Amino acid sequence: MYLVNRRSGGRLAGPLALLVGALALGTTLLGGPAVAASPEATLHELASAQGRYFGSATDNSELTDTAYTAVLGSEFGQITPGNSMKWDTTEPVQGQFQFAKGDVITDFGRQHGQSVRGHTLVWHSQLPGWVGALPPEKVEPAMVDHITEVATHYRGAVTAWDVVNEPFNEDGTYRTSPFHTAMGSDYIATALRAAHAADPEAKLYLNDYNIEGLGAKSDAMYALVTELLAEGVPLDGVGMQAHLAVQYGFPYEMRANMQRFADLGLDVAVTELDVRMQLPADATKLATQSSYYQRVVEACLAVERCVGVTVWDWTDKYSWVPSTFPGQGAANLYDENLLPKPALGAVRTALGAEDDGGGDGDGAALKALYRTNDSATGDNQIKPGLQLVNTGDTAVSLQDVTVRYWFTGENGASTYSTWCDWSPLGCSTVTSRVAAWNPAAAGADHYLEVGFRSGSLAPGASTGEIQLRLNKTDWSRFDESDDYSHSGATSYADAAKVAVYVGGELVWGIEP
Numbered sequence: 022m023y024l025v026n027r028r029s030g031g032r033l034a035g036p037l038a039l040l041v042g043a044l045a046l047g048t049t050l051l052g053g054p055a056v057a058a059s060p061e062a063t064l065h066e067l068a069s070a071q072g073r074y075f076g077s078a079t080d081n082s083e084l085t086d087t088a089y090t091a092v093l094g095s096e097f098g099q100i101t102p103g104n105s106m107k108w109d110t111t112e113p114v115q116g117q118f119q120f121a122k123g124d125v126i127t128d129f130g131r132q133h134g135q136s137v138r139g140h141t142l143v144w145h146s147q148l149p150g151w152v153g154a155l156p157p158e159k160v161e162p163a164m165v166d167h168i169t170e171v172a173t174h175y176r177g178a179v180t181a182w183d184v185v186n187e188p189f190n191e192d193g194t195y196r197t198s199p200f201h202t203a204m205g206s207d208y209i210a211t212a213l214r215a216a217h218a219a220d221p222e223a224k225l226y227l228n229d230y231n232i233e234g235l236g237a238k239s240d241a242m243y244a245l246v247t248e249l250l251a252e253g254v255p256l257d258g259v260g261m262q263a264h265l266a267v268q269y270g271f272p273y274e275m276r277a278n279m280q281r282f283a284d285l286g287l288d289v290a291v292t293e294l295d296v297r298m299q300l301p302a303d304a305t306k307l308a309t310q311s312s313y314y315q316r317v318v319e320a321c322l323a324v325e326r327c328v329g330v331t332v333w334d335w336t337d338k339y340s341w342v343p344s345t346f347p348g349q350g351a352a353n354l355y356d357e358n359l360l361p362k363p364a365l366g367a368v369r370t371a372l373g374a375e376d377d378g379g380g381d382g383d384g385a386a387l388k389a390l391y392r393t394n395d396s397a398t399g400d401n402q403i404k405p406g407l408q409l410v411n412t413g414d415t416a417v418s419l420q421d422v423t424v425r426y427w428f429t430g431e432n433g434a435s436t437y438s439t440w441c442d443w444s445p446l447g448c449s450t451v452t453s454r455v456a457a458w459n460p461a462a463a464g465a466d467h468y469l470e471v472g473f474r475s476g477s478l479a480p481g482a483s484t485g486e487i488q489l490r491l492n493k494t495d496w497s498r499f500d501e502s503d504d505y506s507h508s509g510a511t512s513y514a515d516a517a518k519v520a521v522y523v524g525g526e527l528v529w530g531i532e533p
Contacts, residue, residue: 065098067372071322074099074136074329075372078293081105081122083339084129088359092335094133101138101292101331102126103341107147111171115151115163120174127178138292138331139179141186141228142168143212145198153199160203165215172219181224183260183292184216185209189229193241209245210254217255228260228292233317234272243281250285258288263317264333266349267298267309270390270514273410273481276320283326291321293333296364297342297352305517306351308531311367312388312515314354316412318371323414386413387478388529389424391516393509394488398501402492403428405506407471408485408513409521411478417523419450419473419484425520426489427458427465427505427533433497439469445485450474455491462533464505486513505533 068075076099083089093100104110105122112118130137143164155163172182188209190196200208209227216225227246232239242259249256259282265271272278279289296313298306321327334340336355343350354365388410395404405426411417430437437455441448452472458465469491478484493499501507506518520530 062369062373063096063098064368064372065096067369068329069098071372073321073327074331076100076135076138076329076331077335078103078331078333079126079129080334080339081125083334084125089336089338090129092355092359094129094135097135097335099136099138099329099331100126100130101140103140103334104147106139106171106175107141107144108152108167109147109149112167113149116166118170118174120171123175127175131178136180137175137178139172139175139182139223140292141183142171142216143184143200143208144186145196145200146187148199155199155203157203160199161208161211164200164208164212168212168215169219172216172223176220176223179220179223181226181258181290182216182220183228184212184225186228187230188227188245189232189238189241191231191238193237206245210249210252213249213254213256224257224288225255226258226260226288226290226292227256228262230262230264230293232259233261233263233265233275233278235274235278239278246282246287247285250287256287258282258290258328260290260292262293262333263291263295264293265296265313265317267296267306267313268514271313271316271388273316273412273483275317276323277481279320279324279327283324287326289321289324289327291317291327291330294330295333295340295342295352297346297349300348300350302351305531307363308517309515310351311363314364315367315371318368322371386411386528387417387422387521387523388412389516389519389521390513391426391506391508391519392511392513393507396509396511398507399498401496401498402490403469403499403501403504403507404488404490405469406513407487407489407516407519408483409478410483411480414480416480417478419446419476419478421524422473422478423522423525424471425522425530425532426469426471427462427518428467428469428499428501428507429464429504430467430493431498431500434493434495436494437467438492438494440490442488442490444487446473446476446487450476451487453489453491458533462505464503464507465533 064075077097078101079093080103102123105126110122127137188196195201195206213225232242282289294317296310318330321330332354335353336359337351337353338357340352342352355361390408392406394406439453439455441451444451450473454470455467456470458468517531520532521528
């Protein structure tokens with residue numbers, strides 16, 4: 022199997038051919054099958070068929086790795102420089118500009134037929150010390166001069182700019198920076214006007230993290246862009262970074278949130294996507310990661326003005342995560358050996374599924390979230406808390422849905438009692454029973470099965486918490502510490518070891 026060079030249409034040899042052979046024959050470290058890149062369907066080509074782009078961040082030090090650049094140059098249609106256009110690189114000394122590193126990135130993009138996203142003109146971080154030392158009255162002219170010089174230099178070489186990066190705190194207040202201190206929130210409009218004057222053809226964005234779902238931070242961004250548009254400030258879009266984490270859950274309102282920005286006449290872009298996890302990686306975490314990647318792509322495809330998705334580098338080999346979040350990593354589509362992970366297949370599936378018109382329309386897509394409602398693992402009751410979320414685009418009849426939670430019965434009675442202690446649906450609509458799991462597996466010789474007598478779950482809706490409880494009829498003790506579905510989580514998170522079935526077909530989770 023060969024990758025096709027989009028520029029020449031010819032087959033690629035040398036290191037790339039060897040890499041592709043490895044992809045075709047290799048397996049991941051966890052034993053999953055490697056997914057070979059298809060000559061007919063690179064990520065960018067699949068996305069392009071949907072009117073989107075699919076890109077990757079990169080950095081100068083990585084471009085000496087020929088196996089890396091072979092995939093970067095063939096699989097992706099857009100690139101973003103991770104660091105080489107930031108202020109500390111482009112203007113380390115006031116008035117002395119250095120563009121050599123950024124030029125390498127734009128040259129790579131030009132040679133491989135890729136668009137380039139400029140990142141970033143104004144940010145509170147990675148500033149040279151002289152910026153913070155300026156008296157307040159000198160900050161605005163320094164900022165405008167910096168934007169003018171950098172955007173002018175790259176005019177025609179970049180298609181979009183993250184003009185202002187990360188302007189908000191988590192609670193929606195403005196982040197402290199030399200620019201906000203000197204100019205208040207007006208610095209954002211000033212920066213956008215300066216960027217437009219320097220490069221009138223480039224698309225101008227505001228970019229931030231943790232604005233993918235609905236909440237205080239995304240509300241603050243929405244209020245800001247609404248005000249800027251009303252004032253006639255040049256602004257083309259909002260970048261949602263999407264640095265996600267398996268352990269923190271998925272922002273299920275992402276599609277609705279994208280749509281409200283699009284309804285203002287703005288483009289939306291996923292600009293820095295990765296999905297990190299607590300190490301070591303395992304099959305459960307990788308399955309959850311895959312679903313997150315897939316949901317992000319599906320959200321973008323569902324919103325007409327979502328222009329594309331950029332991953333924050335495509336391989337764990339060059340991920341920023343381990344050095345920033347100790348003990349976390351494995352955040353990208355390919356592992357450290359440049360071999361595909363399950364998430365790559367999930368992204369391809371999401372892109373390809375849209376190609377055939379979106380499926381047969383049943384839209385049955387549910388996800389289980391779990392937490393434990395009892396911190397004791399050795400008492401005589403098991404108390405799982407469960408929620409279901411409809412991640413599809415059509416309503417699901419709850420009468421067709423069952424959920425299974427696996428555990429071990431240990432010694433004592435082999436008969437059980439089950440209870441629903443509380444549910445916003447009403448416990449009278451919730452059914453539960455315990456059944457034996459044959460053949461028994463590690464951590465699983467029984468399962469609690471939950472069903473529903475009535476109800477419907479709308480797209481994006483949740484059942485809310487269903488508080489469940491079970492005990493053996495002789496009230497003997499359990500040991501939950503090694504139970505298949507149990508975790509010590511006390512807040513709700515995606516539960517890959519809790520299975521959801523619709524009409525008897527598995528739609529979520531991994532059975533033991």
